[in-house]
Amino acid sequence: MGEARRCRATAPDGREHETGPGAPARNPGDFVLAVRGTLPILLSAPHGGRQRPPGLVRRQHGTVARDIGTAELAREVAREIERQAGLRPYLVAARFHRAYVEANRAEDDGAYGDADGAAYWRAYHGALHGFVGEIRNRWHGFGLLIDLHGQGAHPESIVRGTRNGRTVQALLARAGDAAQNGPKSLRGRLEAVGYAVQPASEDSGQSEPHAYDGGYIVATYGSHQSGGIDAIQIETGGAIRRDRNRRGEYARHLAGALVAFYENFIAAGPERPAGG
Numbered sequence: 237m238g239e240a241r242r243c244r245a246t247a248p249d250g251r252e253h254e255t256g257p258g259a260p261a262r263n264p265g266d267f268v269l270a271v272r273g274t275l276p277i278l279l280s281a282p283h284g285g286r287q288r289p290p291g292l293v294r295r296q297h298g299t300v301a302r303d304i305g306t307a308e309l310a311r312e313v314a315r316e317i318e319r320q321a322g323l324r325p326y327l328v329a330a331r332f333h334r335a336y337v338e339a340n341r342a343e344d345d346g347a348y349g350d351a352d353g354a355a356y357w358r359a360y361h362g363a364l365h366g367f368v369g370e371i372r373n374r375w376h377g378f379g380l381l382i383d384l385h386g387q388g389a390h391p392e393s394i395v396r397g398t399r400n401g402r403t404v405q406a407l408l409a410r411a412g413d414a415a416q417n418g419p420k421s422l423r424g425r426l427e428a429v430g431y432a433v434q435p436a437s438e439d440s441g442q443s444e445p446h447a448y449d450g451g452y453i454v455a456t457y458g459s460h461q462s463g464g465i466d467a468i469q470i471e472t473g474g475a476i477r478r479d480r481n482r483r484g485e486y487a488r489h490l491a492g493a494l495v496a497f498y499e500n501f502i503a504a505g506p507e508r509p510a511g512g
């Protein structure tokens with residue numbers, strides 16, 4: 237987590253900073269939605285934002301397309317978890333467009349060498365870093381970070397990225413491969429309600445697709461890092477997240493899978509969490 241340790245100055249206050257028409261955002265913190273939770277699940281959505289931070293220049297190279305529908309998906313999953321479990325996940329979502337600030341890369345890359353851009357990058361990672369530390373403190377090191385993305389190569393599929401198990405090292409150590417690949421895993425729960433998930437469970441042992449095997453965020457905050465928590469990147473296919481109705485149904489299914497994951501692998505862990 238070395239990169240993010242520099243972010244303490246922008247530690248989140250957990251309040252939701254809504255900005256509407258006629259109330260333009262004024263500082264980097266206004267471009268990051270950060271909501272404190274009551275459940276040790278943290279949803280991150282770095283690529284769903286639409287806004288241009290003042291003074292920043294749009295990048296012309298690399299991947300600049302936003303992950304359409306993922307900011308909405310993060311909020312919908314959060315609402316569904318609260319409806320189903322009566323508990324609220326932590327949520328960090330970028331309002332800035334990734335063409336201006338890329339939060340799923342290290343700071344120098346992600347801010348494109350721009351000092352103003354770095355302040356937005358730090359607002360995002362300050363929130364993530366603060367919430368990961370808080371979850372570890374409140375729930376005795378247990379917790380799950382879900383980094384939500386979109387991919388277009390497999391429009392009807394969900395691609396899981398954990399650097400082939402590294403970013404969920406603590407989960408695998410305490411609950412075994414079943415927690416990652418069995419019927420009670422996120423993959424197993426999503427497959428049971430009809431989604432295609434890569435790598436597929438019948439190919440147990442198969443590597444995660446290289447392009448989607450986990451980016452900077454899960455690599456930085458995953459449980460293989462000291463101070464991290466289990467972290468899973470979820471790349472949702474375009475057909476599932478672009479259509480409002482399909483996305484809503486998917487949000488309900490993903491929320492259900494996450495609530496069940498919490499009950500099976502966090503609340504029922506070897507040390508009961510302190511809760512609250």
Ligand SMILES: [Zn+2]
Pocket residue numbers: 283303384385386
């Ligand atoms: Zn993405």
